[in-house]
Amino acid sequence: MRSSRNSVAHVAALAVGASLMGGALAPHASAAGPVKLVPKAYVVEVSFNTIRLDGSGGIEAYGTLAAESWGDPADNVKLHRNFGGFEDLNGVGAWHSAGPTEKRDMEDGVTYRFADTGLCNSTESYFCSTTDYKNNNKIRITVKPNRTVSALATVNDYDLLSGDDRACAVTARLPWLTAAELYDLDRNISAGMADDGNGSCGVGLTIKTVDYIY
16 A cells, blocks of 8 residues: 555656656646737728729729728728829829829720729828839738728829819728728729719729738
C-alpha cells in the first residue's frame, strides 16, 4: 500500500512539473484557445468604376465623386475625387488625356472608366487640393459599426451661355451596417439616373472592406 501511494504522488508531481514547463498538460488559461479580437472600425474602399451617358447629346463634363460614412456627427467623414473644375471653361480634352482643369468630352453610349481620367483629392465638391492623376478612382474611409456608407457621383455639362445642366447624379447607400456585415463587405453596385430631360446615366461601383482597425 505504501508503494502504491508513493507511485500516485510521483505521477502527480510529474504532472505539475509538465504543466509548469509547458509540457503535455497545458495551463487552464490556454484551454480556451486564442482570444479573438473584434475590430473597433473598418477600412472601407469605395471604387468608382464606370460611367455611361445616354440621351445627353454629348457634354463638356466636370464632376465630383464622394464616399461618406455617416451616423454619429463625431465620426462623420466625406472625401471627394474631382475633375474638370467648374468656374471657367479652361478648354475641353479627351477623357483619357484632359488636363487638370479641362472639361471632359463625353459622348452618349460610351462606357468610360474613372481610372482612365485624372482625378484630384479633396474634402469638398469640384475644387482640387492636389494635382489630379489617373487610377485615383478609389476612396478609403473609416467606418464604425452601425454607420451608413454612401457613394455619390455627380457629372455636369458646362454651358458658357446658360446654366450648367446636371447630366448624372446618383447615390448608392448602404444603411446601418453591423459589425458582421462590415467584416466581409464586398458589393458590386449599379446606380442609375432616369432621363430627366437632360439624359440618363449609369454608374458602376464596388464597395468593400479592405482592412480592420483594432
